[in-house]
Amino acid sequence: MIEKEKEAELLKTAINAAKFGxxxxxxxxAQEFEVFNKEDNSPLTIADQNANKVIEKLLKETNIPILSEEGKHADYNERKNWKQLWIVDPLDGTKEFVKRNGEFTVNIALVENGVPIMGVIYVPVKNWLYYGYxxxxxxxxxxxxxxxxxxxTRTSMVVVGSRSHPSVETAQYFDELKKKHGQIEIVSMGSSLKICLVAEGKADIYPRFAPTMExxxxxxxxxxxxxxKTLxxxxxSQEMIYNRKQLRNNWFIVK
Incomplete structure (x- = not known):
């Protein structure tokens, strides 16, 4: 565990990094931009890259190693020895960014021994900040x-799903929930905002039966x-752990 004073410093750094990103x-x-495709065919823009530079510069001051989607990925033989690390997505929801629907975030987590012990999610368009420590x-x-x-005060069940990554399995899960609970409200959302809706209490459950990364x-x-709540x-059937050899997540349920 981190000492309170140190934790406060790290949280402040993570929040500043997220906001500057x-x-x-x-x-x-606010301007026209070009969209490139990465090797996995996911979109990439200069916004992802510029945000990553700013975030990594600030986080490096903590002397804690960084695993960022847009940064250099250390080999697992090196990573597995990291007791702590920052896990960063400088622009989560690039597809939503390209669509200009505002549903994209900056994600910064501090992970210790595989467990996320601090999380910061910033929503640039809304200037909303979610954080946990x-x-x-x-x-x-x-x-x-x-x-x-x-x-x-709501009484109906609210289920949140991915706006850009629907799947047959997710639709089947929604059908099972309808049979069990009767009428449910389904909300579509992009990026890590789906997880935030459950944390906030605006949604009860978020099943993700499609690819994601740490x-x-x-x-x-x-x-x-x-x-x-749990992920x-x-x-x-356990809480997800991080800094694995395989960075692609299994399917998961947030509730």
């Missing part, structure tokens, strides 16, 4: 901070845990 993203969002999970909007989950989930995982690896 968000500023770089919004500079590109040993004191709890929180959301800050317009300078007002609320602890998560936020109390709700940097897609680590920050949100920390936040939902501190909000009293379960469907393959192991």
């Amino acid at each position: 968000g500023e770089e993203i919004m500079k590109i969002y 040993s004191n709890g999970a929180f959301k800050t909007v317009d300078g007002k901070t609320e602890e998560l989950p936020i109390k709700t 940097w897609d989930t680590a920050a949100g995982h920390a936040i939902v845990n501190y909000a009293g 379960l690896d469907v393959g192991t």
Whole structure:
């Protein structure tokens, strides 16, 4: 565990990095930009790259190694010896960024011995900040901070799904929930905002039966845990662990 004073310093650094990364993203969002395809055919823009440079520069000051989607990936033989590491997605939801629907985030997680112990998710378009650490999970909007989950009066079940990555298995799972609970409300959303909706209490469950990577989930995982929720690896029926040899996640359920 991290000492409280050190934890506060690291949280401040992660929040600053996320916000500065968000500023770089919004500079590109306001203009025309080119979209490239990476080896896995996922989109990449200069916003991803510029945000990553700013974020890595700030996080390197902590002397904790970094695993970023857009950075250099250390070999597992080196990574497996890292007790702590930052896991970063400088622009989660690049497809949403390209569509200009605002549903993209900056994700920064601090992982210790495979467990996400701190998470920061910043929503540049809205200037929303979600974060989780040993004191709890929180959301800050317009300078007002609320602890998560936020109390709700709704009675119906709300299920959140991916806007850009639907799957047959997810649709089948939704059908099973309908049979069990009757009418359910299905909300489509991009990026790690789906995990944030569960942490916030605006959604009850988020099943993901399609490919994701560690940097897609680590920050949100920390936040939902501190909000009293879980992110379960469907393959192991346990909380997902990180800094694995295989960086691609198994299917998972957040609830």
